[in-house]
Amino acid sequence: MDYSGIFTYMYTETALAGVIVATLLYDLIAGRRGRRFFHGFVCFLMLAFIAGTIWPYSSAEAEVFGGMYVYNPVYGIVKSILAIGTLIVFLQADTWLRREDTAFKRGEFYVLTLSTLLGMDFMISSGHFLMFTIGLELASVPLACLVAFDKYKGNSAEAGAKFILSALFSSGLMLYGISFLYGTAGTLYFDDMGFMLEGNALQVMAMVFFFAGLAFKLSLVPFHLWTADTYQGAPTAVTSYLSVVSKGAAAFTLMMILIKVFSPMIQYWQLMLYIVIVLSITVANIFAIRQKNLKRFLAFSSISQAGYIMLAVISGTSYGMTSLIFYVLVYMAANLAAFGVISAVEQHSGGKLDMDDWNGLYKTNPKLAVTMMLALFSLAGIPPFAGFFSKFFIFASAFEEGFHVLVLIALLNTVISLYYYLLVVKAMFINRNDTPIAAFRTDASTRTGLVLCLAGILALGIVSSVFDGINAFSFGCL
Amino acid sequence: MVHMEYYLIVSTIMMFVGIYGFFTRRNLLAMLISVELILNSVDINFAVFNRFLFPEQLEGFFFSLFAIGISAAETAVAIAIIINIYRNMKNIQVKNLDKMKW
Numbered sequence: 001m002d003y004s005g006i007f008t009y010m011y012t013e014t015a016l017a018g019v020i021v022a023t024l025l026y027d028l029i030a031g032r033r034g035r036r037f038f039h040g041f042v043c044f045l046m047l048a049f050i051a052g053t054i055w056p057y058s059s060a061e062a063e064v065f066g067g068m069y070v071y072n073p074v075y076g077i078v079k080s081i082l083a084i085g086t087l088i089v090f091l092q093a094d095t096w097l098r099r100e101d102t103a104f105k106r107g108e109f110y111v112l113t114l115s116t117l118l119g120m121d122f123m124i125s126s127g128h129f130l131m132f133t134i135g136l137e138l139a140s141v142p143l144a145c146l147v148a149f150d151k152y153k154g155n156s157a158e159a160g161a162k163f164i165l166s167a168l169f170s171s172g173l174m175l176y177g178i179s180f181l182y183g184t185a186g187t188l189y190f191d192d193m194g195f196m197l198e199g200n201a202l203q204v205m206a207m208v209f210f211f212a213g214l215a216f217k218l219s220l221v222p223f224h225l226w227t228a229d230t231y232q233g234a235p236t237a238v239t240s241y242l243s244v245v246s247k248g249a250a251a252f253t254l255m256m257i258l259i260k261v262f263s264p265m266i267q268y269w270q271l272m273l274y275i276v277i278v279l280s281i282t283v284a285n286i287f288a289i290r291q292k293n294l295k296r297f298l299a300f301s302s303i304s305q306a307g308y309i310m311l312a313v314i315s316g317t318s319y320g321m322t323s324l325i326f327y328v329l330v331y332m333a334a335n336l337a338a339f340g341v342i343s344a345v346e347q348h349s350g351g352k353l354d355m356d357d358w359n360g361l362y363k364t365n366p367k368l369a370v371t372m373m374l375a376l377f378s379l380a381g382i383p384p385f386a387g388f389f390s391k392f393f394i395f396a397s398a399f400e401e402g403f404h405v406l407v408l409i410a411l412l413n414t415v416i417s418l419y420y421y422l423l424v425v426k427a428m429f430i431n432r433n434d435t436p437i438a439a440f441r442t443d444a445s446t447r448t449g450l451v452l453c454l455a456g457i458l459a460l461g462i463v464s465s466v467f468d469g470i471n472a473f474s475f476g477c478l
Numbered sequence: 479m480v481h482m483e484y485y486l487i488v489s490t491i492m493m494f495v496g497i498y499g500f501f502t503r504r505n506l507l508a509m510l511i512s513v514e515l516i517l518n519s520v521d522i523n524f525a526v527f528n529r530f531l532f533p534e535q536l537e538g539f540f541f542s543l544f545a546i547g548i549s550a551a552e553t554a555v556a557i558a559i560i561i562n563i564y565r566n567m568k569n570i571q572v573k574n575l576d577k578m579k580w
Contacts, residue, residue, distance in 0.1 A: 130541050158578065168549075169500055169516070176523070183523065188537050
């Protein structure tokens with residue numbers, strides 16, 4: 001058997017495994033003084049990793065390990081986006097990681113986060129359900145450790161328990177669905193299974209079970225109950241990672257599998273997604289209005305954003321896939337900026353996360369307040385920012401396939417979402433406060449992360465070559 | 479020889495007993511055991527389908543082997559988190575995990 005594929009088509013995963021090993025070894029041998037440069041070391045490694053893997057190896061699809069692993073340039077694009085998101089999370093986590101109670105375990109944070117990234121990469125380019133399952137679990141088990149990272153502080157343990165139990169339950173449901181797919185099709189390869197499925201009742205049931213498993217990871221509405229608690233209890237850096245990188249990977253994988261495996265059953269999964277989208281967007285928006293804690297608020301906002309992402313999946317076209325990747329990219333910039341500001345304020349003010357505490361933030365920390373405002377505008381989809389364009393593409397992709405009523409419902413919900421995003425802006429800029437959060441300076445690392453996100457928010461919508469570049473590689477249902 | 483359907487009945491019962499237990503138990507360890515029931519029913523399914531329907535290949539057997547390994551890893555992490563909760567609150571009842579709601 002030819003193993004050279006490990007170093008050619010699988011170069012992203014191989015390089016990432018190298019990064020993980022290097023981080024682990026550095027943690028072991030650096031000692032007390034070397035640890036001070038740990039952050040710079042890891043960020044440099046990630047930068048080198050992104051720079052080395054961002055260009056596609058070849059423009060044609062290829063298989064490694066007899067079809068278990070599939071190489072496709074569009075997968076490479078998604079992996080690069082996820083890696084950039086991870087780098088920004090690392091940049092923003094530095095303030096938190098330098099604190100005394102977490103400094104000694106910062107190596108664990110890096111290794112666990114990079115392991116989940118490796119799992120997501122395998123999940124994205126899987127060509128077989130076994131590979132997909134292993135990737136998914138590699139992406140969710142270390143994530144549970146990360147959620148429970150602040151072992152004795154606050155609600156981290158509670159959040160970890162809620163996360164790991166939902167993850168176990170959902171992966172159980174998903175595996176049950178896969179077992180029936182195997183029983184009816186006789187194969188687990190995506191390409192072969194696409195020809196074997198005909199849409200009988202057992203296969204529809206299996207697909208629903210499978211979808212339920214992934215919908216838990218994506219926190220779509222009937223399966224969203226863990227989301228708000230986990231987001232609130234987890235350390236802020238982990239929350240931002242969960243809400244952006246993990247969600248983006250799961251969304252893309254869902255679309256890839258629906259297109260590759262379940263394309264004969266397209267009318268079933270379009271109906272299923274239709275219901276889930278309407279529920280996710282509406283319910284999450286209504287719950288977001290009444291939130292007072294900013295992390296919970298962003299949790300519900302991210303549930304409704306996941307509903308919007310599904311609008312791209314429901315079309316099942318290559319245009320839909322392009323708009324999904326573009327939406328994930330833009331959402332990453334906006335959401336990481338919002339979480340970056342939250343994390344900075346949390347670290348410097350002793351954990352003030354209630355919306356009332358944020359009254360008058362503009363008076364004391366104008367730059368952070370403006371960053372937050374731009375991020376929220378982009379999330380809501382206000383025209384000059386990238387969020388508007390990504391929403392536009394998503395609506396267009398669903399509209400082209402004839403989902404007119406669905407797009408209308410989503411548009412109405414955008415108005416509701418604008419209301420609650422503006423609530424935060426109002427608190428920061430208009431509300432008076434006698435004891436506002438004191439002025440502080442963020443460090444260079446956090447600032448770099450925020451500037452990267454801001455550049456994304458401002459530029460991604462205008463620089464059209466990004467969208468065209470993704471569009472050249474994406475694929476859809478035949 | 480025992481027919482395939484009997485194995486499937488057993489695995490289906492295990493699956494739904496697991497789901498029922500997951501929703502009704504009030505102890506974290508009992509919930510974990512219920513989830514293990516679900517995962518084991520999946521393993522039975524894979525092995526049975528492979529043995530009776532597609533005996534010429536071993537895909538299903540391999541899948542159940544990997545699924546067992548993965549579920550062991552997940553359980554290890556879950557138990558670590560439960561131990562951590564026990565250290566924080568001195569019990570593992572679900573009703574005490576209510577610091578965050580709504």
